[in-house]
Amino acid sequence: MSVPTSTTIHPDDAAAVRLDREHVFHSWSAQAALDPLVLAGGSGSHVWDASGRRYLDFSSQLVNTNIGHQHPRVVEAIRAQASTLTTIAPSTAALVRGEAAERVLAHAPAGFSKVFFTNGGADANENAIRMARLHTGRDKVVSHYRSYHGNTGAAVVATGDWRRVPNEYARGHVHVFGPYPYRSEFWSTTPEQEAERALHHLERVIQSEGPTSVAAILLETIPGTAGVLVPPPGYLRGVREIADRYGIVLVLDEVMAGFGRTGRWLALDGFDVVPDLITFAKGVNSGYVPAGGVMISDAIARTFDVRVFPGGLTYSGHPLAMAAIVATLDAMAHEGIVDHAAAVGRDVIGPGLAALAARNPLVGEVRGLGVFWAVELVRDRATREPVDASVIGRVRAEALARGLLPFTADNRVHVVPPCVVTPDEAAHGLEILGDVLDAVAADVL
Structure with missing residues (x-):
């Protein structure tokens, strides 16, 4: 998967943002400061914008594209x-x-x-x-x-x-x-x-x-x-x-x-x-x-x-x-997709997140099953004090910059790719997430 490096904005992406900000009222949001991510296409576990920026979808959008994009x-x-x-x-x-x-x-x-x-x-x-x-x-x-x-x-x-x-x-x-x-x-x-x-x-x-x-x-x-x-x-x-x-x-x-x-x-x-x-x-x-x-x-x-x-x-x-x-x-x-999701969770995501928790002091706990996991981030493992919104915002921005589309909520990153995510894709997403959390931990702890 290519990391999003293009700095050229495709006219369709620019138009999408302009029309969105002029006319679309977003859920659960204060409207004035929104800067929505533009998506123009997708396939399997990947999505992209018209400018060529690609993302590994570790959010399944709102944890719903279980069969992946455009099956x-x-x-x-x-x-x-x-x-x-x-x-x-x-x-x-x-x-x-x-x-x-x-x-x-x-x-x-x-x-x-x-x-x-x-x-x-x-x-x-x-x-x-x-x-x-x-x-x-x-x-x-x-x-x-x-x-x-x-x-x-x-x-x-x-x-x-x-x-x-x-x-x-x-x-x-x-x-x-x-x-x-x-x-x-x-x-x-x-x-x-x-x-x-x-x-x-x-x-x-x-x-x-x-x-x-x-x-x-x-x-x-x-x-x-x-x-x-x-x-x-x-x-x-x-x-x-x-x-x-x-x-x-x-x-x-x-x-x-x-x-x-x-x-x-x-x-x-x-x-x-x-x-x-x-x-x-x-x-x-x-x-x-x-x-x-x-x-x-x-x-x-x-x-x-x-x-x-x-x-x-x-x-x-x-x-x-x-x-x-x-x-x-x-x-x-x-296609055996349900069993596949169980195997990816058992063999790749679960062990990968456990290893991340063992090495990164930001990680208080990981928990989940299949392709349904949460990484809870804390400022102090002893007190379990949650990180604040600024840290989660930094995690999200760093992940997007590296080509990973995350799902974040409160003090957590949820690891929820499509059920069709391949073992290699899951491992690559965890590698990106690990790099992001290592960089953020070095700055905030």
């Missing part, structure tokens, strides 16, 4: 569907929609036979909350403080991070601390102790809120944007037991962690837990056409056999999105 099988499926039928109403039946539902459910646990399709992950969580409330006749939703569930009305209030606070217009949301052994809220010294104490905390909050008022526990199977917080052994199984004890619906958010990201089809496959509802988006078709959905357990689906479900979306099950799902999941199965 020919998916592109062709979208093209073929567009030439046949571009759009229809969700009330109709279409073969491609049924095929997409069948492909998705092939990876669900036993006892799931229905999918409600949405436009993305936020409205998947929104509708899962609605289903849980209607199924139970209860109102409250319990979720983690360290979480992100989307930017629609209830989903953003179920979210735990700062984005919730200016958007708290939805009712009935309660938050708890989930397990995070590196920064334990529970004075734990082992993963097992962290799980036990986090479960005790969750149950006491539910008891204090009134169990008969709680409709759902909504958790990311592995919190993603919050830090790739792989749950300690027994935690999710314990949550399932608590939900069963009080008649609460368990919703697992697989929007970021699902469809290959952890080296499994669904992240929940690694944790001996079966929820009542599963939300998904992102990796189900790598975001080629917006799509998400809710996998619905049979017990909850039966609630709406004779009762109207009061929810719907104009583009639910959009044919182009459905064609992309079918092609993506077929390609992932035929």
Whole structure:
């Protein structure tokens, strides 16, 4: 992969920046100081601008291009569907929609036979909350403080991070601390102790809120944007037991962690837990056409056999999105992409990040599975004081200058390349990241 060295700005790149700054309003941003990265093309694990600057995509954009950029099988499926039928109403039946539902459910646990399709992950969580409330006749939703569930009305209030606070217009949301052994809220010294104490905390909050008022526990199977917080052994199984004890619906958010990201089809496959509802988006078709959905357990689906479900979306099950799902999941199965992601994580990314942590004093902890990892940066390993935004900004700038497109959040760099990243590409990306962190550590520590 060539490092971006060109200093000549292609007219298309200049026009893209000009038009963006004149007319595009960006999410989660103060608008005046934005200087957006321009991208004009991509293939596999690489993206580039029109001026010839190339980047190894260690972000998968927003951790969604699991099958990589411009996979020919998916592109062709979208093209073929567009030439046949571009759009229809969700009330109709279409073969491609049924095929997409069948492909998705092939990876669900036993006892799931229905999918409600949405436009993305936020409205998947929104509708899962609605289903849980209607199924139970209860109102409250319990979720983690360290979480992100989307930017629609209830989903953003179920979210735990700062984005919730200016958007708290939805009712009935309660938050708890989930397990995070590196920064334990529970004075734990082992993963097992962290799980036990986090479960005790969750149950006491539910008891204090009134169990008969709680409709759902909504958790990311592995919190993603919050830090790739792989749950300690027994935690999710314990949550399932608590939900069963009080008649609460368990919703697992697989929007970021699902469809290959952890080296499994669904992240929940690694944790001996079966929820009542599963939300998904992102990796189900790598975001080629917006799509998400809710996998619905049979017990909850039966609630709406004779009762109207009061929810719907104009583009639910959009044919182009459905064609992309079918092609993506077929390609992932035929090409062994999920197993490949597991192997790259086990053999390249995990050992490479462990070696980086051993040598670089900025690295407090690395954690992850498959192609889903976080590198937590600290100013002091003893106190675990996080680095500030200026350090993360420096890391991002240095990485881009060396041809690596990173995903950064708070005091972390997330290592989240596409599931198709080759071992050599992964090793090269880690080499760049190591050089960047070595240079930054030399300046700030």
